[in-house]
Amino acid sequence: MSGASNGLLGLFDRLCEPFNGSNTIGNSRAFWVGAVVALAITFAYPLFVSAYQAGNTALFLLYGLLALSLSVVWGYAGVLSFGQVVFFGFAGYTFGIVSINLGSTLGTTLAIPVAVLVATAVAGLLGYFMFYGNVSGVFVAIITLVVTLVMQTFMAQTAGDKWTIGEVPLGGFNGMPGIPNLAVGVEGAALTFSGDTFYWLVLSTLVVVYFGLRVLVNSRFGYAMVAVREDEDRVEMLGYDIRKVKLGVFTLGGALAGFSGVLYASWGNYIDPSVYSLTFATMPVVWVTVGGRESLLGGLVATVAIEWFRQQLSVTGSEWAMVVVGVLLLTIVLALPEGIIPYVHRKAVGVLQQRGFVDPDRPATATEEAAE
Amino acid sequence: MVNATNLFFQFLDSFAFIVLSAIGLAIIFGMMDVINLAHGEFIMIGAYGTTLAANAGVPLPVAIAVGVAVTMVVGLILERTIIKRLYERPLDSMVATWAVGLALTQGARIVFGNSLSSIGVPFGAITYGEFSYSMYRVLLSGVAALVLVGAYLVFTRTEFGVRARATIQDADTAQAMGVETDRMYTATFVIGSALAGLTGALYAPTMAIVPGMGSSFLVEAFVAVVTGGSSVLLGTTLAGGTLGSINALFSNLYGTFMGKIALLFVAVLILRFLPGGLSGVVTDLRERMERESV
Numbered sequence: 001m002s003g004a005s006n007g008l009l010g011l012f013d014r015l016c017e018p019f020n021g022s023n024t025i026g027n028s029r030a031f032w033v034g035a036v037v038a039l040a041i042t043f044a045y046p047l048f049v050s051a052y053q054a055g056n057t058a059l060f061l062l063y064g065l066l067a068l069s070l071s072v073v074w075g076y077a078g079v080l081s082f083g084q085v086v087f088f089g090f091a092g093y094t095f096g097i098v099s100i101n102l103g104s105t106l107g108t109t110l111a112i113p114v115a116v117l118v119a120t121a122v123a124g125l126l127g128y129f130m131f132y133g134n135v136s137g138v139f140v141a142i143i144t145l146v147v148t149l150v151m152q153t154f155m156a157q158t159a160g161d162k163w164t165i166g167e168v169p170l171g172g173f174n175g176m177p178g179i180p181n182l183a184v185g186v187e188g189a190a191l192t193f194s195g196d197t198f199y200w201l202v203l204s205t206l207v208v209v210y211f212g213l214r215v216l217v218n219s220r221f222g223y224a225m226v227a228v229r230e231d232e233d234r235v236e237m238l239g240y241d242i243r244k245v246k247l248g249v250f251t252l253g254g255a256l257a258g259f260s261g262v263l264y265a266s267w268g269n270y271i272d273p274s275v276y277s278l279t280f281a282t283m284p285v286v287w288v289t290v291g292g293r294e295s296l297l298g299g300l301v302a303t304v305a306i307e308w309f310r311q312q313l314s315v316t317g318s319e320w321a322m323v324v325v326g327v328l329l330l331t332i333v334l335a336l337p338e339g340i341i342p343y344v345h346r347k348a349v350g351v352l353q354q355r356g357f358v359d360p361d362r363p364a365t366a367t368e369e370a371a372e
Numbered sequence: 373m374v375n376a377t378n379l380f381f382q383f384l385d386s387f388a389f390i391v392l393s394a395i396g397l398a399i400i401f402g403m404m405d406v407i408n409l410a411h412g413e414f415i416m417i418g419a420y421g422t423t424l425a426a427n428a429g430v431p432l433p434v435a436i437a438v439g440v441a442v443t444m445v446v447g448l449i450l451e452r453t454i455i456k457r458l459y460e461r462p463l464d465s466m467v468a469t470w471a472v473g474l475a476l477t478q479g480a481r482i483v484f485g486n487s488l489s490s491i492g493v494p495f496g497a498i499t500y501g502e503f504s505y506s507m508y509r510v511l512l513s514g515v516a517a518l519v520l521v522g523a524y525l526v527f528t529r530t531e532f533g534v535r536a537r538a539t540i541q542d543a544d545t546a547q548a549m550g551v552e553t554d555r556m557y558t559a560t561f562v563i564g565s566a567l568a569g570l571t572g573a574l575y576a577p578t579m580a581i582v583p584g585m586g587s588s589f590l591v592e593a594f595v596a597v598v599t600g601g602s603s604v605l606l607g608t609t610l611a612g613g614t615l616g617s618i619n620a621l622f623s624n625l626y627g628t629f630m631g632k633i634a635l636l637f638v639a640v641l642i643l644r645f646l647p648g649g650l651s652g653v654v655t656d657l658r659e660r661m662e663r664e665s666v
Contacts, residue, residue, distance in 0.1 A: 326475030
């Protein structure tokens with residue numbers, strides 16, 4: 001794969017190599033140079049805008065993490081889950097309960113892994129019952145949707161004193177205020193994240209997770225995931241335990257969604273049952289479908305674009321945002337099932353190859369599945 | 373202390389609610405393998421049609437017919453324009469109908485505002501001792517039973533039913549035998565839509581008429597479809613009976629929320645331990661009895 005083994009180019013290729021493979025788009029040198037430039041710009045972004053604006057964009061980016069969690073579960077392993085928001089919500093609420101109860105910086109630090117663990121455990125348990133019960137296809141989608149609906153009903157009725165955990169009331173419809181900003185460290189020697197620093201934290205997390213997932217989907221396990229998506233029976237005949245593969249991916253998705261939920265709760269210092277609402281449960285499906293579910297990058301780009309658009313419309317007082325989102329989703333499913341980003345990428349690579357800018361021998365095209 | 377009459381009425385109520393919530397979804401899924409995620413919105417449309425007609429002064433039975441008719445038209449349009457393109461892609465048809473549902477909910481909010489003034493519950497209440505139960509809701513269990521019997525007759529005793537079932541069993545062969553399979557799918561989808569509309573129309577007098585009202589039927593509908601198994605009508609009936617009694621018992625003892633939790637819990641257990649669903653158990657049993665009697 002590393003065509004030029006001499007000098008800087010060779011080093012560059014070797015650096016990129018673990019992240020490249022047929023399961024991700026963007027494996028060319030041009031892509032990686034673009035990625036470095038894009039990263040530099042996004043990291044510098046808070047220096048040019050207000051702290052409020054940076055914080056606002058951080059919200060879109062933390063949603064991007066939620067989108068990645070669905071992208072890997074649905075796009076790569078073929079398990080359509082409407083329940084990513086369940087893990088998101090569980091982690092958000094857990095983070096609130098633990099951090100407010102402990103009440104110190106160290107407590108907030110501890111609350112992060114606890115919350116992610118709870119979300120992971122919930123995903124693992126739900127996944128175990130589904131996949132080891134041989135539930136698959138549309139039934140997984142239905143069950144995850146039902147769990148979301150039930151959680152919404154549950155959290156909405158937790159007003160009143162009997163729903164208090166430690167000193168923290170769950171708050172029913174009114175939600176849980178007073179969740180602290182994200183902090184790491186002990187009293188006196190801690191990093192607290194808000195405004196610009198929160199933005200950088202979210203962006204760094206997103207970058208690490210994105211590259212981590214690129215390594216994962218291009219690894220042997222990644223190929224197993226994609227194979228399960230394409231043909232479960234054949235993969236089973238080849239000796240893989242598809243239940244284990246699905247459970248693994250689903251649990252990982254739960255952990256990622258959970259971390260996103262922690263970021264969300266500390267972003268607004270608040271969480272309420274609307275995280276379990278049908279509208280919110282829809283959004284990851286919309287982001288990932290529109291951006292391209294078999295592309296990690298597609299989901300990310302679409303998340304930021306769609307959320308920015310929704311905010312613009314709601315700021316101007318328009319009620320049409322969800323109608324537009326619905327029509328957009330429908331159009332993509334019918335006319336461009338692979339999603340916008342893989343389509344644009346495929347076209348762009350085609351044009352570049354025609355003009356001789358890209359060497360066709362380098363694995364620069366989208367996955368074969370996407371090209372179908 | 374649990375009052376037996378109370379519990380019985382609650383069972384009838386739960387049975388009706390589960391069967392009526394699920395039947396439209398179950399027929400479309402069982403016959404076409406399409407999960408209509410706009411099911412809740414179809415119910416909402418039925419309720420809106422009925423409420424708008426009733427508020428305009430039309431008598432309730434006619435208003436219900438209006439609600440059903442409106443939903444049928446919406447179902448027909450949806451099938452012709454969108455669903456028929458996605459028969460081979462079950463997950464995509466879920467996402468597409470979900471998108472339709474989103475647009476319909478928000479569209480209803482834009483056109484009709486945040487709520488409609490609801491029509492009163494007819495027939496008053498049955499009073500016994502210190503308790504009373506809404507007569508209308510008890511009557512709905514009779515309607516639910518009628519709908520099940522009606523659907524059974526349509527799918528087993530009519531020319532249409534035979535053709536529709538032939539299409540499900542083997543579309544290619546059915547087509548070769550002269551069945552217009554496309555038309556069968558369309559008709560099945562419209563019947564399913566009509567039943568969803570009927571559910572909305574029937575429950576319109578009993579609940580708040582808001583754009584998101586359809587989602588309050590979804591838990592019961594999905595749980596019934598998931599636990600019912602492959603034989604649609606039998607499955608829906610059994611799910612209505614089993615889940616209805618569990619829901620009634622837990623709602624009576626611990627409140628409506630625990631009733632829902634119990635439903636979810638039972639659904640997960642059934643999926644884990646009865647892969648063929650509730651109707652699968654009966655089918656197995658029947659086969660075993662036939663084998664033994666031979």
